[in-house]
Amino acid sequence: MKSASSKIDASTLLTSTRILLFALSAGVLVASLYYVQPLTSMLAASFGVSVTHAGYLVTATQIGYVLGIVFLVPLSDVLNRRKLLTWMLLAKIAALLLAATSQNIYIFAIASVLMGITASALMVVTAMVASYAPDHSRGRMVGTVMTGLLLGILLARTVSGIVAHISGGWRSVYVLAAIVVLALLLMLRHILPDEAPRGKLQYGKLMASLGDIIRQEPLLRQRALFAGLGLGTFSVFWTGLTFLLSGAPYHYSELQIGMFGLAGATGALAANTAGRMADRGYARQATWLLAIASLAGWAFIGLGAYSLTLLLIGIVLLDVGVMGLQVTHQSIIYKLAPQARARVTTVFIASGFIGASAGSALASASFAAGGWMALCAVGGAMPLLMLLVWGKYSFDQRRLAQA
Template sequence: MILKRADILLMAFCTAIIVANIYYCQPLVILVAKEFHISETYAGRITYLTQIGYAIGLFLLVPLGDMFERKKQILIISAFAVLSLLLAAFSKSFLLLEIASVLIGATSIVPQLILPLTANLSTDENRGHNIGIVMSGLLVGILASRAISGSIGFWLGWRAMYFIAAGMGILLIALMAKRFPVSLPSFKGTYKQLISSMFGYIKTQPVLREASIVNFLAFALLSGFWTTMVLFLANPPFNYQTLEIGLFGIAGAAGALAAPLVGKLSGGSNPRQNLMIGFIMQLLSLLLFYFTGSHIYLFVIGIILIDIGQQAIHVTNQTRIYTLVPEARNRLNTVFMSVSFIGASTGSALGLWLWSMGGWALFCYGMTGITMLNMLIYKIYGKKIFTN
């Protein structure tokens, strides 16, 4: 079947709700630290543990989308996500919350099954645009999750957010069971052969290697920012609470609006040029973050720029890899997104370390270095890859 616009919008909606599970924890770090009587930096571990779990789920579960019927897989994994959210809500120790965070990440990989499904059921002409729409849903989910969890955490406590997320997950399972299309598998071998084939694609596909490395660094920057900004805003001169911190996610939602446009541009003759646009916007955002001081409007503009820049990089790279080996889109996406979220967890941990060592200024210096490294890698690969 060929997807209709209503199908694309439904997939974008489901993607938004599910991916939010990974990011609810970020504005809640302060509340978690208070309840378990630990430092805010230590409580921040749940942010990158969730991302590590996501990377594990990507590597072990997403490839199965090429081996089994995707709709059934989506429903089963979503059910385990609900159970993981409930485990977090009932956690009586920080250790149990850490374990639940890993499980939440590992079972919230459904968007990375929806994206290849979208690519498979789209025409060549509409693939980039459709992926961009679903990616808009993903970005809206990521950014809105912070505003929602910050508000709910402020009014009802951090546990309430996990209970509510579990309830939404149950409703979503019913909706997907009724409306999602059936998608037949394309791989006939064993699970071992399935996993082994991914390493073959890493070796033979230079575009996949470049896209993955670039995304590793871009996700490190973005995740490092969204983790560390909670501590920046919670301390002087702002002293914001979780309600106010969460609302900054709304500013980042402007970046999500750029996804369909980037998706269209990524189908052009040289989509790589979008990557440099993304790097420049990220550098501008870091410049604004550095000079924020007490001028919160500079911070807000920086949030908009960093998320639009991330969209330019991520949607472009994801569209590029989906054109490489159509029958292996889940496996290509597994490599691409596993590396991306290892980058995200690395960036969160690095951001917390930079903050503890030198505050916001050192964080800005460190993340500028990451972006400059990304630009260097782009230039090196540009000598090998001209048009992909």
């Protein structure tokens, strides 16, 4: 049997319009991880728990996402991706409807984990784009898809805040999301190729091969660590922002809190720029600049408790840094092990969202322990650690080159 990739014309599959649809898919799927953030006070009131406890629902979705990345995404290296995506999106719709009908926080938490697991379908889409994209434009194409993903992360807050405000409740957010995912499923089934399987499914060996890839690829290990630190600092901020804005001195509503996603969305422009820089061989320079931007963002965010202007400047800097770094990392890792891009994606994204899960939990814990400044200290430590590791690596590389 010939491989599916030999029968599929990449120029037909990856037209500009379809790349935009894949970017939209990534944004819609990842959004379900973040609808909850501006709704935490409403959920807390609805379920009779504290806002801090409701904040842990963000962690539940991210834990689910890591589970999906680790246990489902590697299947796309061997299975028919059209069928795999179909089943994952149907399960996504069911999870969203379960969330919409939840009567207590425990059912909602289960739905949150399921929403996270099924959101991992977006990485099946990303790995497919990386597989078919030509080498000279892979960074740009993956960067476009990642722009959609990052816009989804940020605008999810705005959308959920607006929908909850207009409808007067949080349940309509998840009903509307289920309808959107159904429409997305129909569009993707229309354009995705019906691939032949690319290998025999031996699930145990497939999972074991993840360890082999980690051992064999030092650059993957490095960039996976950076992904964890980047999404960790990102999650600390966006989980904690609700705590700051819902209390003194702001006392903002869910709608107003959701609108802050628009400020962060300006950072998504960095994703495409970073992809183009990587295609041109400037990944090293981009890593320095974007990590410094992330750290500088926290300096302004720390003063955000006293100044809305400084808070907004910090949001833009942090999001430019984190979003640009994610695409820079992916431009590097997708040059490794071309036959196993879904598993490379699994290692990278799982690391990122382990960091994100830890970040959301640390945001709740640090804010409860020491308020906004304690949260900022935790968030700022992550890009600082990234800079220290990257600096040591760069120094070691120069020393080896001079030896």
